[in-house]
Amino acid sequence: MTTSFAIVSNLFFQSKLAGTDMSVKKVRVARGAFYSHFIDEFERRGGPVQTWMEDAGLPLVMREDPDSYVSSSAFWSFLSRAEKNIGEVEATGNAVRSLRLGTFSLPTRTAISTAPTLISGLQQLVQWCPHENSDRSLWLDNRHPEYIRVFSSSAFSKLGYHANYLQNWAAIEVVRHFAGSSWVPAEIAFQSKLPPDERFYEDVVGARLFEGQTSAWISIPKKQVARMLSASTVLNMVQAAAGSVAMADNEAIRELLKAFIRDGKSVSVEQAAEWCGLSLRTLQRLLTKTGSSFRSLLHEARCEIATEHLMDGDTRVIDVAMALGYQDSSHFTRAFRKVTGLTPTEFQRQLQKRAGNPLH
The missing domain is CATH 3.90.1520.10 (H-NOX domain)
Known part of the structure; x- marks a missing residue:
């Protein structure tokens, strides 16, 4: 499924990848x-x-x-x-x-x-x-x-x-x-x-x-x-012939979080480190290098899943918020707007307008 937050690959050829050290700690x-x-x-x-x-x-x-x-x-x-x-x-x-x-x-x-x-x-x-x-x-x-x-x-x-x-x-x-x-x-x-x-x-x-x-x-x-x-x-x-651009650690973590969120599991940074096979310190160091935080990646993962639910115009915002583990719709709305620039309701309205069926 293509969403507004799907990973877009920035692909280009590099001179050589044969010397890549696969023992380096990263999110796999x-x-x-x-x-x-x-x-x-x-x-x-x-x-x-x-x-x-x-x-x-x-x-x-x-x-x-x-x-x-x-x-x-x-x-x-x-x-x-x-x-x-x-x-x-x-x-x-x-x-x-x-x-x-x-x-x-x-x-x-x-x-x-x-x-x-x-x-x-x-x-x-x-x-x-x-x-x-x-x-x-x-x-x-x-x-x-x-x-x-x-x-x-x-x-x-x-x-x-x-x-x-x-x-x-x-x-x-x-x-x-x-x-x-x-x-x-x-x-x-x-x-x-x-x-x-x-x-x-x-x-x-x-x-x-x-x-x-x-x-x-x-x-x-x-x-x-x-x-x-x-x-x-x-x-x-x-x-x-050459190598390729590997998935960045923050992208990999976000994709991993999405799978567990869909499973209905609560997610903590400690659990994420365990799932990645890394120590908590190593995971935090990798996130710092990418300029991300676990909290921001968690919000991004939740919001990407939210966009999938919200594409159904009949889906209530409160139902999406509860399904994604937010305390209430207001917490979800703030997080969604921070990531997308729109409230969930505004997002649904834009989709409806594009479909030629605006909400009244």
Whole structure:
């Protein structure tokens, strides 16, 4: 859903992202769409996923709203517990195999699917992926004489078997969009030192596998790429290929707060730090660096959700205020006006006028 407070990506190419230190403390979030596949898979195997989600700090609303953002560290906590209790690493592999280009948000998959060439499609993936999953960094590299490589790095990619599946699926799916569903990379590398299961080898017959690397990557033969775009584009790709603008910490926190607000949970800065997998001091330091405060982000998150409710002209302001945890409508009105410049009633009137049905 597009709202007046939706994140607008300021995208541009940087010279290099390969040196990014993923160990740096930051808020790491991802769209619930990526993680719902895993939850569904473990539920099919009889796991008490709702209990595990609540214990890990995952909002239940993510199963209904694929565009809600959740904490990456909370998901890894859920996944580790699920694998330990269910005892089937295969479940993780099945979940990743169900991920497709359609798992991305509409803007991301539109940018990729409408790209005129494979390289431009991969560049769109590099640009948009951190806004789908702020934990992951991707970049392209043209230095190998035979291959173009799509690199991927994540702070959580050395945790276990699941890293082998998650590292490269997006890049492979994008190439298959251009080259066909049976395409297999010439090389696949992982950060994890644990080998994939047998089913994984069946999916990538013919690919050379490398484990325990500093970054993950897939290799695409330049001969294949050359069939899809001009030679000059391939030669110039090293200048065009680069990283992307990661989601800012304040944006990530605001998106995370929205998911828990929709879940009907009360939210404190201490809880937010726990959900982000950070200490309270670290979270406060990150907020200070972005020039934000937890209180302002909480108001922004609530007001963004409020705009969605207020788009229904029959919705009462007091009902929205109560649903979002405000003491009364006056507190909500002040907070809403501070963020939007309008009162909730004025906001509804403007929407009605645009629809040609003014309120009287």
